[in-house]
Amino acid sequence: MPLALLALAIGAFGIGTTEFVIMGLLPQVGADLEVSVPTAGYLVTGYALGVMFGAPIMTVLGTRMSRKNMLMLLMGLFILGNLVSAVAPVFAVMLVGRVVASLAHGAFFGIGAVVAAELVAPEKKAGAISMMFTGLTVANVVGVPLGTFVGQSAGWRVTFVIVAALGVLGLTGVAKLVPDVPKPSGVRLRHEVAAFRSTQVILAMAMTVLGFGGVFAAITYIAPMMTEVSGFAESSVTWLMVVFGLGMVAGNLIGGRFADRRLMPMLFTALSGLALVLLLFTFLASGKVASVVAVFLIGALGFATVPPLQKRVLDYAHGAPTLASAANIGAFNLGNALSAWLGGLVISAGLGYTAPNAVGSVLTVLALVLAVISRRLELRSARAAAQADPIPGARTAPDGGAASTPVGAVRS
Numbered sequence: 001m002p003l004a005l006l007a008l009a010i011g012a013f014g015i016g017t018t019e020f021v022i023m024g025l026l027p028q029v030g031a032d033l034e035v036s037v038p039t040a041g042y043l044v045t046g047y048a049l050g051v052m053f054g055a056p057i058m059t060v061l062g063t064r065m066s067r068k069n070m071l072m073l074l075m076g077l078f079i080l081g082n083l084v085s086a087v088a089p090v091f092a093v094m095l096v097g098r099v100v101a102s103l104a105h106g107a108f109f110g111i112g113a114v115v116a117a118e119l120v121a122p123e124k125k126a127g128a129i130s131m132m133f134t135g136l137t138v139a140n141v142v143g144v145p146l147g148t149f150v151g152q153s154a155g156w157r158v159t160f161v162i163v164a165a166l167g168v169l170g171l172t173g174v175a176k177l178v179p180d181v182p183k184p185s186g187v188r189l190r191h192e193v194a195a196f197r198s199t200q201v202i203l204a205m206a207m208t209v210l211g212f213g214g215v216f217a218a219i220t221y222i223a224p225m226m227t228e229v230s231g232f233a234e235s236s237v238t239w240l241m242v243v244f245g246l247g248m249v250a251g252n253l254i255g256g257r258f259a260d261r262r263l264m265p266m267l268f269t270a271l272s273g274l275a276l277v278l279l280l281f282t283f284l285a286s287g288k289v290a291s292v293v294a295v296f297l298i299g300a301l302g303f304a305t306v307p308p309l310q311k312r313v314l315d316y317a318h319g320a321p322t323l324a325s326a327a328n329i330g331a332f333n334l335g336n337a338l339s340a341w342l343g344g345l346v347i348s349a350g351l352g353y354t355a356p357n358a359v360g361s362v363l364t365v366l367a368l369v370l371a372v373i374s375r376r377l378e379l380r381s382a383r384a385a386a387q388a389d390p391i392p393g394a395r396t397a398p399d400g401g402a403a404s405t406p407v408g409a410v411r412s
Contacts, residue, residue: 002119007173008112009135011075014166015105016139017147018082019047021163022098024148024223024237025156032156033091037224038344040091043098044220048337050099052330055106059326062107067115068180072171074104074111079167086160105333109133110326115178137252140245140299149238193323200316201324203374205331207267208309210367213335213342214274215302217360218281219244220340222295225353230291240295247299255304264375267308271368274301278361285354306332339363 022029022043030040062070081101088094109132116132143166151159196202218225226232226240251270258266277297284290310328317324342363343356 002177004119004173004177004179005116005131007170007177008071008116008132010166010173011071011078011108011112011170012132012135013139013143014135014163014170015078015108016136017143017166018078018101018160018163019105020140020144020241021147021151021159022047023220024144024241025151025159026221027223027227027234028151028156029094033088033094035091036348037221038348041220041340041344043095044216044340045337046095047098047102047105048216048333048335048340050102051105051333052337054103055110055326055330055333056323058103058107059110059323062111066180067111068174068178070111071108071115071174071178074108075167075171075174077101078104078108079164079171082160082164082167086157086164102333106326106329109136109329113325119179137245137249140248141242142245144245145238145242148241149235152234152238196324196327198316199377200374201313203370203377204309204312204316205328207271207305207367207370207374208313208328208331209335209338210363210370211271211274211305211309211335212302212332213339214278214360214364214367215298215339216336217339217343217356217363218278218298219295220336221343221347221353221356225285225356226291229285229353230288231286232288232291240292243292243296244299247296247301248303251300251303252306254300256307258308263308263311264371264378267305267312267371268368270301270304270308271364271371274298274305275361275364275368277301278357278364282354282357282361285357335363 026037026040026043029043030037033040058070058074065073078101081097081099081103084097084100085094086097088097112132147159147163150162222240222244223234223237226237227234232240255266255270274297277294281291281294281298284294310325313324313328339356339360342359346355346359347353349355
């Protein structure tokens with residue numbers, strides 16, 4: 001694998017760390033900046049909204065310059081945002097820093113995936129893209145727990161300084177190792193926007209918002225839930241985040257394995273299981289063993305939905321996948337923002353630190369309902385297309401996965 005992939009993976013590692021590490025540090029940040037834990041939760045919401053809006057905007061702006069220069073600009077924003085967070089004297093300034101850092105998130109993964117695929121032979125593209133996203137996965141197993149430990153031991157500001165340093169390392173790697181590929185030619189915004197006319201693309205993004213929202217309804221407030229309800233020591237939050245990260249790794253691998261073969265059954269199973277686990281976690285969070293199992297399963301079942309949902313968006317955004325892919329990354333973070341906000345509301349209403357789990361279960365059930373609707377529409381379209389133009393490649397795969405050329409997509 002080219003060394004440039006290592007530079008992209010380092011950038012992904014830093015971005016993944018800064019996104020998730022805040023969840024284990026909310027009590028410390030809130031106490032230092034003199035705000036409540038629910039108010040501190042807006043740091044998660046602000047970051048997520050920044051990714052949601054920044055992903056498509058920065059991706060579109062990125063078509064005006066070389067991909068290497070755009071990646072360097074994104075890493076520069078990432079470094080600046082984390083430094084602002086590290087020195088923030090008041091909550092509002094830290095929120096600004098989080099939003100600035102978030103602008104790099106979606107576009108980095110969208111553009112970085114394209115660059116990674118171009119660095120290798122066609123038959124190795126999936127492995128190259130996976131290599132880049134490994135940085136994000138490892139961040140949740142190594143970077144987030146270590147960042148949480150450092151934040152609790154030496155202060156949360158030190159954590160953000162270290163994350164900024166990771167950004168400098170990633171920027172240096174991109175500058176030195178990533179080839180300067182000319183900006184893409186012939187790209188038209190109207191072609192990218194046309195992908196959003198597909199009902200299936202919109203449904204997939206809505207499932208992303210609600211399904212991933214279920215995950216973050218619980219995980220956003222994991223620190224106070226585990227210490228105040230489950231009875232864990234504050235230092236235990238670090239290894240609990242490791243458990244969550246291991247669940248993410250397992251779920252991502254399982255979801256990726258089945259996304260190409262049995263996409264919709266995989267999605268139905270993951271969403272159903274996630275809704276059930278979140279519901280049970282609402283009532284069983286006082287038990288330490290049950291809590292550990294639940295944290296792992298939330299990570300596993302939640303991230304098992306990522307490959308199927310991302311693939312479904314790409315399948316139905318045929319011919320214009322870049323903006324749709326970046327927008328779906330934004331949709332994941334809209335789910336983060338929605339669930340963090342709703343979770344803060346139920347906690348502020350006096351329903352306790354386990355109430356966000358119930359909110360997450362409801363959101364996940366709604367995602368499951370949309371998945372059923374999406375599948376029925378897909379089957380209906382497939383039957384109509386088979387009667388009008390019975391071409392095998394245009395039919396839905398019999399195993400429940402998406403066909404190679406989804407109905408309604410432009411055929412090449």
